[in-house]
Every structure is written in structure tokens, then in C-alpha cells.
Amino acid sequence: xxxxxxxxxxxxxxxxxxxxxxxxxxxxxxxxxxxxxxxxxxxxxxxxxxxxxxxxxxxxxxxxxxxxxxxxxxxxxxxxxxxxxxxxxxxxxxxxxxxxxxxxxxxxxxxxxxxxxxxxxxxxxxxxxx
Amino acid sequence: xxxxxxxxxxxxxxxxxxxxxxxxxxxxxxxxxxxxxxxxxxxxxxxxxxxxxxxxxxxxxxxxxxxxxxxxxxxxxxxxxxxxxxxxxxxxxxxxxxxxxxxxxxxxxxxxxxxxxxxxxxxxxxxxxxxxxxxxxxxxxxxxxxxxxxxxxxxxxxxxxxxxxxxx
Numbered sequence: 001x002x003x004x005x006x007x008x009x010x011x012x013x014x015x016x017x018x019x020x021x022x023x024x025x026x027x028x029x030x031x032x033x034x035x036x037x038x039x040x041x042x043x044x045x046x047x048x049x050x051x052x053x054x055x056x057x058x059x060x061x062x063x064x065x066x067x068x069x070x071x072x073x074x075x076x077x078x079x080x081x082x083x084x085x086x087x088x089x090x091x092x093x094x095x096x097x098x099x100x101x102x103x104x105x106x107x108x109x110x111x112x113x114x115x116x117x118x119x120x121x122x123x124x125x126x127x128x129x130x
Numbered sequence: 131x132x133x134x135x136x137x138x139x140x141x142x143x144x145x146x147x148x149x150x151x152x153x154x155x156x157x158x159x160x161x162x163x164x165x166x167x168x169x170x171x172x173x174x175x176x177x178x179x180x181x182x183x184x185x186x187x188x189x190x191x192x193x194x195x196x197x198x199x200x201x202x203x204x205x206x207x208x209x210x211x212x213x214x215x216x217x218x219x220x221x222x223x224x225x226x227x228x229x230x231x232x233x234x235x236x237x238x239x240x241x242x243x244x245x246x247x248x249x250x251x252x253x254x255x256x257x258x259x260x261x262x263x264x265x266x267x268x269x270x271x272x273x274x275x276x277x278x279x280x281x282x283x284x285x286x287x288x289x290x291x292x293x294x295x296x297x298x
Contacts, residue, residue, distance in 0.1 A: 017265050020140050090140075093268045097146075098138040100175070105136060105150055107172035108162055112154040115162070 019090040022066035027051070028059050032082060035069060039081040140268065143261045149253040156245035159252060160219035163241065164188050169196075178202055188216055194224065211236070219243055226256070235259030237267075 170184040183197035195210040208229035215223040226237040
């Protein structure tokens, strides 16, 4: 649950949708992890991932559409490389959502501490009465 | 203040998972999530908001209703739903919908509590009706929601501790 303050432009939202959708698949996450270490062609990726070239190409297309990777069309076999922007944006949204909750949960920590103290006091009072 | 282990993950296409450990017994953490007089002390969001309405009928088919108010502007925001499962102190499942929802459909929220060595591991799994709905939720707390600086937070915590002390 969140406190809504502003709505954000649709375009930004769609981009984020695409990013999260692209990241939802484990193979695509693995491809991204590989590209984070350096650019690679489709063929470079076929071997370690042990899946067909069309399957790799399909995953690459999804990643490209999300803006997570780009290809160098001027070079032979068009090596793919990672694009940092959208990934950072998706991480940032999650991080902000996290901060939002942490504010609430820090308050809950404090409340729980108070509850524990009260409980302890009650228990020691009961003991004394006995 | 110790660094917390709060984790937020976007899982699959339309789920959000929040998890955290609280240094308290499981019954206490469960009650802090389900007893109105406790909930309204911490579930406040950003500074400047209060929670004038907090009603919880904790049983299967029972309803809950929260209303937050931004004191400065008078803006209000309501949220409610129905309990589908209640098993104190381990778990409850409830639907969740904002009065003026900016995302399609209802959310289904599954909250679990597990005690390990005197601490309670909490997890909330939110399932939205679509990917777009989840994204709308992730994007919403932007502005104000997260503008709370940590120094202001500290002051807020102290105030809360005092208030909680008086309330007991």
C-alpha cells in the first residue's frame, strides 16, 4: 500500500513496464549479466546458454525493445551491449518504494520496542504480586 | 540505529514481495499489523499524514478500512478490503483496493509471520491483477512519499515513541 501523491507520465510508465517484463525472465537476466561483462554477438551467446539462435534472438529483441541493450549496426555481426539507463531507472523505483516502507517499519520497530518494555513491566509486576 | 534487512522485489509479472525482520515475538508483530490502536501508530507513510480512520474486523469475511489525511491540505485517501484468511499469529490474506484507485483491479495481499530465535520474519506478497497495475503501484510513492529525510525521520521516531508510551 502506498500514499499516492502524483501520477507519472504514461511514457515513463510504459518504459518501466517493458523493463520489468524484460527482467522477469531468468534467461534474459543471465544474458544481461553476460553483457554486463562486455559486448557479445548472437553467436557468442548461443554457445554458453545452450539454446537455439532464434531463441537467443527473440530474447535479445525483448531486451532491445526495453532499451536494456543496443546493437552496433555498423559492425559485422552486430555485437550487443548493455545500456545502463533503464536498468538504473527500474532499480531506482524499487529503491524508492523500499524507502517508503522503511519509514513505516522504523516506526513499527520503535512501537515494538515500547510494547516489549510494557510486556516486561507487566510480567515483573505479576511476579512481585505473587 | 541498526540497518534493517528490508527487501523489496518485483517478482514475476505482477507480484511485489516485501520482507523484513522485526526484533520482537511473532504475536506482537502480528498484533501490530492487525490491531487498529497499534496500526495507526506506525502505518502513516510520509510525515504530515495522520490516520483518522483505522477499522479492522479481523476474521474471514471481515472488512478493514483505512483513511489517511494530509493535515496541511486536508487531502484524504482511503483504502479497504476484506479478509480471506486469518490465522494468528502466522498469516492473513486480504484483498486491497484504494477508494480512488489509480490502477486497475484489486490487489491480493498475503502476509506471513515466522518467529526464528526470538525475531520475527515478516513477508508481504502483493498480487496485482496485471503487470500495469503493479507498475502503477511501484511508481506512486514518488514525490512526497519518499522525500522524508532521515534527520526528520529521527525526530518523528522520537515523537512516536513518546506517543506510544502515553498510549499504553
